[in-house]
Amino acid sequence: MTATRVLVLNSGSSSLKYQLLDMRDASRLALGLVERIGEQTSRLKHTCVGIGETREQNGPIADHDAALKAVAEELARDGIGLDSPDLLAIGHRVVHGGMFFTEPTVIDDGVITEIERLIPVAPLHNPANLTGIRTARALRPDLPQVAVFDTAFHTTMPESSARYAIDPRLADRYRVRRYGFHGTSHAYVSRETARLLGKDPAEVNVIVLHLGNGASASAVERGRCVDTSMGLTPLEGLVMGTRSGDLDPAVIFHLARVGGMSMDEIDTLLNKRSGLFGLCGDNDMREIRRRIDEGDQEAALAFDIYIHRLKKYIGAYYAVLGKVDAIVFTAGVGENAAPVRRAAIAGLEGLGAAVDPELNSVRGDEARLISPASARVAVAVVPTDEELEIATQTYALVGKSN
Numbered sequence: 001m002t003a004t005r006v007l008v009l010n011s012g013s014s015s016l017k018y019q020l021l022d023m024r025d026a027s028r029l030a031l032g033l034v035e036r037i038g039e040q041t042s043r044l045k046h047t048c049v050g051i052g053e054t055r056e057q058n059g060p061i062a063d064h065d066a067a068l069k070a071v072a073e074e075l076a077r078d079g080i081g082l083d084s085p086d087l088l089a090i091g092h093r094v095v096h097g098g099m100f101f102t103e104p105t106v107i108d109d110g111v112i113t114e115i116e117r118l119i120p121v122a123p124l125h126n127p128a129n130l131t132g133i134r135t136a137r138a139l140r141p142d143l144p145q146v147a148v149f150d151t152a153f154h155t156t157m158p159e160s161s162a163r164y165a166i167d168p169r170l171a172d173r174y175r176v177r178r179y180g181f182h183g184t185s186h187a188y189v190s191r192e193t194a195r196l197l198g199k200d201p202a203e204v205n206v207i208v209l210h211l212g213n214g215a216s217a218s219a220v221e222r223g224r225c226v227d228t229s230m231g232l233t234p235l236e237g238l239v240m241g242t243r244s245g246d247l248d249p250a251v252i253f254h255l256a257r258v259g260g261m262s263m264d265e266i267d268t269l270l271n272k273r274s275g276l277f278g279l280c281g282d283n284d285m286r287e288i289r290r291r292i293d294e295g296d297q298e299a300a301l302a303f304d305i306y307i308h309r310l311k312k313y314i315g316a317y318y319a320v321l322g323k324v325d326a327i328v329f330t331a332g333v334g335e336n337a338a339p340v341r342r343a344a345i346a347g348l349e350g351l352g353a354a355v356d357p358e359l360n361s362v363r364g365d366e367a368r369l370i371s372p373a374s375a376r377v378a379v380a381v382v383p384t385d386e387e388l389e390i391a392t393q394t395y396a397l398v399g400k401s402n
């Protein structure tokens with residue numbers, strides 16, 4: 001019998017999302033999420049689709065190694081464990097692939113060394129991705145493990161958007177350039193948006209707004225990324241859950257020279273204690289909306305700053321693309337927070353985009369238009385599925401030879 005199952009691991013800084021898929025029809029056999037890894041209040045939520053059962057485990061899960069072992073136990077309980085002969089490969093989300101990795105790649109020791117080398121430019125993500133890879137390899141050393149890189153989709157960016165305005169020799173020596181992240185999501189969502197519009201991806205220009213805990217925007221021209229808001233690291237660009245996004249680089253010199261802060265302290269401040277959290281003490285958009293509804297001014301200002309930045313990127317990408325067919329919202333905030341979508345598009349009627357309040361208030365898992373039929377530029381909600389995209393790319397790479 002030919003093995004056709006792919007297990008996908010999407011390790012975030014403090015979470016592990018996973019799906020087990022049968023690639024004959026891309027159906028999900030199981031899926032789940034381990035949250036708050038490293039805290040006392042970790043939670044594992046596992047669903048076995050076949051049995052139609054969801055189980056939850058609460059209690060401390062120390063690290064990504066323990067998280068993956070707990071997931072492996074849950075899968076084994078459902079009779080679809082990692083020891084199954086039906087398992088063909090394990091696909092891993094790897095956030096930073098640098099200049100070197102532009103395609104999905106079968107992982108060997110050399111690939112691991114390269115992902116390790118990139119830790120300084122993805123300190124919140126690559127270490128977690130590596131732990132997932134190492135644990136999965138230890139559990140099934142015989143299986144192909146495939147890395148799918150967040151940076152890969154953005155390698156089509158022209159030099160005019162990928163380069164910073166610094167000495168190119170210095171930039172090349174230290175590999176300083178704009179790489180961009182969430183590429184697997186931007187690729188999947190821009191393609192699904194074309195499908196929603198009934199067009200070929202090569203016919204449409206799309207602005208994708210991936211708004212999760214980390215957030216990024218991209219300008220996709222005829223299926224190819226031409227600009228994105230994240231840069232050398234996932235810190236640049238939009239206001240995020242805990243990251244500041246864009247700021248004048250001189251803020252860093254000022255905090256060091258005048259504020260007496262060390263580089264590590266500033267790094268932690270900008271990556272982990274800024275963004276929505278830094279502005280109002282909450283990084284979850286649900287909580288921020290609840291506080292705004294109660295009249296909280298601090299939360300309202302945080303929301304306004306978040307929206308203002310988002311609008312600036314939408315405007316910038318209109319100019320970059322020249323012609324825009326669709327603006328699309330995705331990821332946790334983009335898919336669920338109607339007030340964010342309404343506020344980000346408000347006032348863009350002159351640019352052809354508008355949101356229909358009734359369509360915007362519809363909740364659901366389906367890709368859908370939220371603009372009135374008369375709008376020149378479609379506005380859409382398209383749920384992302386990084387795991388499906390990683391499974392598809394993994395299967396395309398190793399399924400052929402099986």
Ligand SMILES: Nc1ncnc2c1ncn2[C@@H]1O[C@H](COP(=O)(O)OP(=O)(O)O)[C@@H](O)[C@H]1O
Nearest residue numbers: 211212213214283284285286331332333336337
């Ligand atoms: N119903 C909702 N309304 C508003 N925001 C939501 C809702 N559900 C989730 N979110 C937001 O989505 C974020 C998580 O998004 P997600 O794409 O899963 O992020 P990540 O992959 O970075 O963990 C949460 O922090 C929260 O702000």
Ligand SMILES: CC(=O)OP(=O)(O)O
Nearest residue numbers: 012181212213214234
């Ligand atoms: C690259 C990045 O920011 O990823 P995430 O949103 O999963 O933190």
Ligand SMILES: [Mg+2]
Nearest residue numbers: 012212213331
């Ligand atoms: Mg994410």
